[in-house]
Amino acid sequence: METEVQRMICITCPKGCTLEILRDGDVIVDVKAGCKRGKDYAHAELTDPRRMIASSVVIEGALHPLLPVYTSAPFPKPRIHELMQTLRAAKVQAPVKMGDVVLEDVLGTGINIIASRDMTRI
């Protein structure tokens, strides 16, 4: 049985620790990390990598033409391109409150697109 050590930089917090993952093929034998969040990150990154995505959608009737938005949870990394296409096509109307759901269950992921701030109607 051959195990190999893989290194990975943790992005959970600003510290940016280097994690050491002991693997046997696809099986993760052990993760050396400074905290539990780091361990969880390593497992997730190897099996189902996800990222928080912040972007914007077109808004009408507000001070600015774009409303900043973000994903309610980390979003599957391979589908980010699709997500961006969806956001490009979206359009909302002012007023909007911070936390409003702009798009629900986007691309069937169960993840919502949330307004990052208030935008009043002008």
Place this chain on the structure above:
Amino acid sequence: MKTIQSKYDVVVIGSGPAGLAAAIAAKKEGAEDVLVIDRDLEPGGILLQCIHNGFGLETFQQDLPGPSYAQRFIDEAVGLGVELLLDTMVLDITSQRKVTVSNRFMGIADIDARSIVLAMGCRERTRAQIRLPGFRPAGVFTAGTAQRWVNVEGYMPGSRFVILGSGDIGMIMARRLSLEGAKVERVLEIMPFLTGLTRNYVQCLNDYDIPLQLSHTVNRIIGKNRVEAIESVQVDERWNPIPGTSEIIPCDTLLLSVGLIPENELSKKAGVRIDPITGGPYVDDTFQTNVPGIFAAGNVVHVYDLVDWVTEAGLASGRSAARFATTVRNSEIRHIPLVAGENVRYVVPHELDKDNLANGEIRLQLRVKTPIEAPTRIEVSDGENLVTRKVEPYARPGEIITLTISPRAYDDVQRAGRLVVSAVKR
């Protein structure tokens, strides 16, 4: 038409995270009239264009986008009855705390403040300050200018980018531009190490296959009207170009993310003394400058790495400003200087009031000169004897290190004539 009073307990200049926090804390500390002045049409400062997440992990234990972080403080300030004077430029501040403003609806107006909090933040270093050679075409922008266009105003200033500087703003813009369909050809960094956070290297550059070149800079901007290409070059440890290493990288836009400078032109008008290392005012542990009643907090004092620390400094300065405005002051302040020792570039505050340690811990923030990728001892001594210390897993110039002096060290500090802070490998 907006009308304001001619006198306030506390006037805060700038409505970014430091200013909003200062206003909130001042109000909570008992200041009756608190006014926040900002040039922009809406409060929130640069956070409004920082639409990426990663804010608030310390303050709210949540991963928030910049606008959400700002919104929470805006809502709280407004809820507390803080007055906002927006779309307004502060033209002048005097050492007697007279604030002269100009705007469209009031013309020129004078406001008397019992105390002032300077929270103007910082600006970006430009191509001139790094003496970038070549033509001066359209298409050379600071990262922040591009960020404003892309995230707030809805315009892309180019389609093929080169970014100079591996600071967080540069890397975060690299990701934003990639997400919005632009091609980021390269990120160049003159230092032999990454200057921003490592996690941003992973999630902003690696994720989008954007190459980073350390010890590289822009040797020449090519294109007379619009950027057509840049010539990159490798540099030695003294930043001199190494012959034979230049490369032409075709692009239409060069973004500069080459450092931030505290914005203190107003502070100087009021006679506030500026530290040439930080570029910000000398402050004591209450965030008071050398001018009585004028406080300063946030990036105007020194450039922070995390907004959470800016908020904390804002809160502290706001409390101090409210106390100054509302109470009789003890004129006997016994300040001792805090000095940057071995491998410490600077430490803030610059001095502290020995007596304040009786009221609670005092927080120091510092940056190291050179990176140490190993456990590092951060020590405070009186020059000979240790006052306090802590160990950090590593020490990087890009990340601020925080250290607290606890009231337990009261007696040691009373004996000290100064405090020296050092950061050395354990």
Place this chain on the structure above:
Amino acid sequence: MPQNYDVVIIGGGVVGCMTARFLSRTSLSILLIEKDADIGMGASSANSAIVHAGYDPVPGSLKAKTNVAANAIWDTVAGELSIPFDRRGDYVVAVGSEELPGLEKLLEQGRQNGVPGMHIISAEEMRHREPNINPAVSGALWAPTGGICDPFMATVAAAENAVQNGVTLLLETAFEGFILDGRKVAGVHTSRGDFGCRWVINAAGMYADAVMHKAGTHPEFKITPRRGEYMILDKAEITINNVLFPVPSEKGKGILVTASLHGNTLVGPNAQVLDDPEDTAVTREGLDDTWSGARKLIPGLSPRGVIAVFAGLRAMGNAPCKTPGVDYHHDFLIECDAEVQGLINLGGIESPGLTAAPAIALMVMDLMKEAGEKLEYKRSWNPIRPPRPRFHELNREAQDALIRQDPRYGRMICRCEEITEGEIVAEIHAPIPARTYDAIKRRTWLGTGRCLGSFDMPRVVEILSRELGVSPFEITKKGHNSAFLQRETKNLEA
């Protein structure tokens, strides 16, 4: 049929614009053409902003003659045209005793050129007058008639007054060739078609030689671009209130350190001979030269204070001085062409060209009279160009009154130089509309401060787009192919 004018002036630099302005007093119909998107974008856009006293040019040269003559009328010209100008005098500073003889030579040269009021002051006096001066100063030449001006407004104001008085200005109109009637000027071909005329005034700056060659005259005349690199230092970092030259060497006037009318300190230029008349790139080596030259005069300059760098080109000619016995080969060429009737050449107008421009314009009128043109002065001519308000130059009461009259003066766009929306809008709707970012920058000094426009750029693009009624994608930095923006963030198709 081509449109006809009496006079076509090629080149909207300070020489062409001043010539247009002085000629606008006459009943002649005048067309001023400029290849770029704005006037003053060539050599006039990057120089030391000095109104020279006139001790530097070789005695007997046209440079000396026009410099001294123009210096004497600068107060009048600047007053009529509202050009910011301050005759605060200048110094040539000797460092070390070996440089002292150089001052005597300049003093004598100045006397020959007719420069009034010059004298040599002691090292001690110099240290007193400029506390930042190199302590090794050994003495200085004081020339009270030297001054500093706003070189961009000199060009804009002259052109604007010309337009007020009936001159037609066509921008983005490149000269392409002559229409000749035998050896006599009959018109010009341009990128906007042909124009008939009896006179062509060649004020083409860097391309004055090419214009001559198109007419088949002066094959020997050649313009050599000489680049000069400058740095601007933040007013908050150091305050130099004087105009300080080093003792000149064979290489030229050397690197000066001077106050500017906007409070910043300007240092430069070095001198580098080039082939490319468009090469205004700054170089690492050039900036190093400039910096070390400046530090020779003011050792305390700090690199932290540098807020802008730029390069300008000098159109150095090879015209011999026509005064007998003077051996000098880089003189101005100011003449009625001997080969082509109706062509007036203004060639090799490098420094002190900005200073000399009004005198050159008056010489042009004399040349035309000598050639038999009867110049009739219009009664309707108005020599006054009214100034537009500059917010930061006003006292608080006047600022307040201005905002009440027009609230747009209450919105600050450029925080470093304190330029308001009202001033920008006024320049966009001026007699010569500022249609690009750089055009507004040259007129208001917006974006020249320590942030170099980082904050104002999005605002200015928005204001230009709104006021000109065009899409923001059409707003440019300096005309053709220099747009700021490419597409909407959310629209990949564009």
